[in-house]
Amino acid sequence: MIELAKVSTTIFAPVAVVFDYVTNMENYGEWFPGVMAIRSGNNLPHATVGKTYLETLQLPGGEHELSIDVVQSEAPRLFLTQGDLEGILPQMTMRFSEEQEGACTFDLQYHSRDSSLSEESEIITALRKDLAERAVVALVNLKNKF
Template sequence: MSRSIEDVFDYLSNFENTNEWDPGTIQTTRTAGDGGLGTTYENRSQFMGRETELSYETIGFDRPTFFSARGTNKTATATDSMTFTRDGDRTQIHYRADFEFHGIVKLVAPLVVKPKLDALADETVEEIRQTLESR
C-alpha cells in the first residue's frame, strides 16, 4: 500500500480503530494509557453468532515497525501482532493473530473454532487493505 510506514503504523496501532478494520469488532474503547506500551482497551466483538468481550493491553510498541496487543477473557487469550516494513514507497504489513483457548473451548477449538478463525483472518486482511486505501 502506498502510504507512509508511520501513517500505517499510527492508524493500526491505535486499537480503537479496530472499529473500522476488524470485521468481528463491534466496539473497542481505550480505557487507559497514551496509545503506547501498556495502553489498555476494552473490546466487544461478535464471533460465531455470539458476543464476547476481551480486555487488551499493548505489549509491544516500536514505532513504526512493530505493534502487539494481548486480549484476555475467561475462555481465550488473543495476541495480535503487526510488523511494518518499507518496500520503496510502499508499506507492507505482516499481521498475525494467535489464539489460546481455555477450559472446555480448548477441547472443541481445533474442530469448530479454528476453521472460522481462518476465514475471519482472510476477511480481516482484506478489510485492513480496503480501509487504508480509502483513508
C-alpha cells in the same frame, strides 16, 4: 501458540503514518469487520506498552467483550496486543516495513495463546475460517483509508 490468520498487503502511505493510524486501536472498528465497539481503557498514549482497550467483538456464537493490552510496541515497526477473551486468549501482531519509498508493507497475524486448545479444536477451525475472511476484508478496508 496456534496461528489463526495471517495476511499481508502494501499500503501506499509512509510507514509512520500507517503505524500511527492502526496502533490507535480506537480506529480498529473502522477497518476490521466485526468490531462492534472499542474504546481506551486507560489514559496512556496509543502505541504504548500498558495501554488497554475495551472491545466488543462479534464472533461466531455472538458478541463478546474483552480487554486488550498492548504488550509490545516498537514504532514504527512492531505492535503486539493480547486479549483476555476466555477460551481463545487472542494475540494480534502487526509488522510494518518500508519496501519502497512512500509504501508500507503491513503484516497482520492472529494467534490463540490458550494452551488447552489444539490445532484440531472446533473453535480453532471455526476461528481460522472466520478470521481469514475478515482479515482479507480488513486489509481492503485499511488500504481504502489511505
